[in-house]
Structure formats: C-alpha cells, structure tokens
Amino acid sequence: MDNKSKTDDLKETAQNAMENFQETTEDLQNRMGEFWETSKERASEYARVTDRRIRENPYQTIGIALGLGLIIGMLLNRGRRSSYED
Numbered sequence: 001m002d003n004k005s006k007t008d009d010l011k012e013t014a015q016n017a018m019e020n021f022q023e024t025t026e027d028l029q030n031r032m033g034e035f036w037e038t039s040k041e042r043a044s045e046y047a048r049v050t051d052r053r054i055r056e057n058p059y060q061t062i063g064i065a066l067g068l069g070l071i072i073g074m075l076l077n078r079g080r081r082s083s084y085e086d
Contacts, residue, residue, distance in 0.1 A: 054061045
C-alpha cells in the first residue's frame with residue numbers, strides 16, 4: 001500500500017467519523033429540544049396544580065409555610081450557636 005492510498009483511506013475515515021459525529025450531534029439536539037419542551041409543560045402543569053391547591057386551602061398553606069420557616073430558622077440558629085461555642 002503506497003502513501004497516497006493510505007492518505008485517501010485516512011481522509012475517508014476522517015470524513016465518515018465527521019459525518020457520524022454530525023448525525024449524533026443533530027440527534028442529541030433534537031432529543032434535548034424534546035426534553036426541554038416536555039420539562040416546560042410539566043413545570044407549567046405543576047405550577048397550575050400548586051396554585052389551585054394554595055387557593056383552595058390558603059390557611060393550611062400559610063400554616064405549613066410558617067411551620068417550615070420556624071423549623072428551618074431553629075436549625076440555622078442551632079448551627080450558629082454550636083459554632084460560637086467552639
């Protein structure tokens with residue numbers, strides 16, 4: 001096999017690899033686009049459901065938020081106290 005045929009084989013292999021890479025990239029872009037659209041639709045649906053439940057039970061929602069805030073505040077305060085004692 002002479003150098004010219006080796007060079008031609010190498011060029012053909014590189015061209016095939018590049019075409020495969022481009023096809024894979026296009027496929028990945030399409031899949032990511034579909035995933036993005038599906039994710040946006042799901043997030044929008046979850047937001048609608050959350051909004052509806054908050055409007056249906058406003059006092060329960062306020063109580064839950066207050067309780068979570070109190071727990072988080074106590075945990076943060078506890079963490080600060082132990083760092084001051086060291």
